[in-house]
Amino acid sequence: MSKSIIVNLTTTIIITIIITIMVNSNLKNKRRLIYPSYAKINLFLEILGHLPDNFHQIETLLCSVSLFDTIKYTLTKKKDLKKWIYLNDNISENNLIYKVADYLYNQYKPDWGIEIQLIKRIPIAAGLGGGSSNAATTLLALNYLWELGLSIDDLTSIASIFGSDIPYFLYGGTAFATNRGEVIQPLEDFNLDNILLVNPNIMISSSEAYQIASIPTENERRHCRISQDVKWFFNRLEAQVRIDYPLVNEILNDLIKLGASTALMSGSGPTCFGVFEDKFKMHKCEAYFKEKGYWTKLVRTITREEYQNVFQA
Ligand SMILES: C[C@](O)(CO)[C@H](O)COP(=O)(O)OP(=O)(O)OC[C@H]1O[C@@H](n2ccc(N)nc2=O)[C@H](O)[C@@H]1O
Ligand SMILES: Nc1ncnc2c1ncn2[C@@H]1O[C@H](COP(=O)(O)OP(=O)(O)OP(=O)(O)O)[C@@H](O)[C@H]1O
Structure with missing residues (x-):
């Protein structure tokens, strides 16, 4: 074999190895996500009146704050329908994380299952929107991992089925919310410390x-x-x-x-x-x-x- 053939062959092998490593690491990256799930505070909230179904029409000004839960999502090979989602102790079937994941799974039949782990820091039922934030974060994570291709408008419609505060958490930052809180207008961000x-x-x-x-x-x-x-x-x-x-x-x-x-x-x-x-x-x-x-x-x-x-x- 001539020297130039050996050099070409070696180069091809090295390039193939590099591409294989890159594709695999890309797959690996794609298989797992670790997302923060931020809390909110309301700087303004007024009630305008009653809406059907026991809801109130409101105007509220929201800001995301630097307190967050951490949620880890890992794709799994699904075995049967009942075992598609694996949850840690913090997540039961009543949890909004489970509810939105179950909804997406049934609607879009993804090829993979999902394992979800939640590290909870935001106090529960505390006015900080922790559950709603977890739900929105899960919609964003599963849209990516399950390659659902849903637009922000699609996600907002799904979010508002599960809670009035959830659509806000698809955007974050400073925002104005109306109707029952699910109609979001992102605003120029406030900058409040202390x-x-x-x-x-x-x-x-x-x-x-x-x-x-x-x-x-x-x-x-x-x-x-x-x-x-x-x-x-x-x-x-x-x-x-x-x-x-x-x-x-x-x-x-x-x-x-x-x-x-x-x-x-x-x-x-x-x-x-x-x-x-x-x-x-x-x-x-x-x-x-x-x-x-x-x-x-x-x-x-x-x-x-x-x-x-x-x-x-
Ligand atoms: C107080 C806020 O956190 C302000 O951002 C939200 O308005 C609450 O939003 P949320 O917790 O996501 O509320 P949801 O889960 O949609 O609704 C829970 C319950 O709160 C009451 N509710 C909620 C929102 C709203 N605009 N009017 C209401 O009266 C209803 O009784 C409803 O059954
Ligand atoms: N992932 C979750 N984290 C916290 N609470 C959850 C979650 N899923 C469901 N819940 C339930 O949702 C209810 C509201 O919890 P959450 O912490 O979102 O209240 P909140 O801070 O008052 O929210 P909001 O400001 O949106 O009203 C609680 O009764 C809680 O048991």
Whole structure:
């Protein structure tokens, strides 16, 4: 064999090996995703009236914050229909992650099963949208892994079947939501730092918070200002929760006493947040609530770019 044939043969073998490694690693990358699933806070929430099916028409201003669950998705060879999804202890069939995955599986019959692991950090039924965020993240992950080719509009329609807050989490960042909260208008991102979240380790369901809230008259109604000036922050659900859950009232009062520029309940509560100008006061305030045994977390807002950067196209 001539020297040039040997050189050509060796080059071809090396190129083949490199391509094989690249294809395999691409497949491997494609088989598994690890996504953060961010929480939200509501900076403004007003009730406009009643909608059919016991829902309320609302206007709300939402921001993603730097508190997140982690969800790991791994493609599996499916064995039979009942075994297509493998879940860790945190996920039962009542979990929104399971519900949206089951829906996609039945609608689109993908070639693969899925194993999902959830690391939960966002308090549950806390007004931070943790379950809704997990559901939206799962829609985005499975659309990619199962190669479903669904558009953002398709995903939004599916998301709104499972919860009013879920469509927002397909976008993230700062957004305005209307109707029952599922109609999303992405906005230029706010940039708020020094936010202290406080949760007194109790749960309040969205349905209860809406049920006990009073609907404002035309005169009482607040209008949303798209502004990160804290003087415009407002939550209609807060007043009655403060009365029915004195712990929430106490937290909001203490946040102000301890130096927050504003303190508000997020969504349906009970998590409250204070926005601080003075970091030192914020840390002292956090220590105060920790001492009481409450859950606390210091966060900042997350831009839509930062939020969406992690998701595969
Ligand atoms: C409070 C917020 O978190 C603010 O972002 C949301 O409005 C709540 O959204 P969510 O938890 O996704 O709510 P869903 O799961 O859709 O609805 C749960 C229950 O909350 C009540 N609900 C919810 C949304 C809405 N606009 N009006 C309502 O009255 C209804 O009783 C409903 O049966
Ligand atoms: N993956 C999940 N994580 C947390 N809660 C979930 C999940 N799936 C279903 N749930 C159920 O959904 C309900 C609402 O939970 P979630 O933590 O989303 O409430 P929330 O923070 O008040 O949400 P929102 O602000 O959207 O009202 C709880 O009763 C919880 O048991």
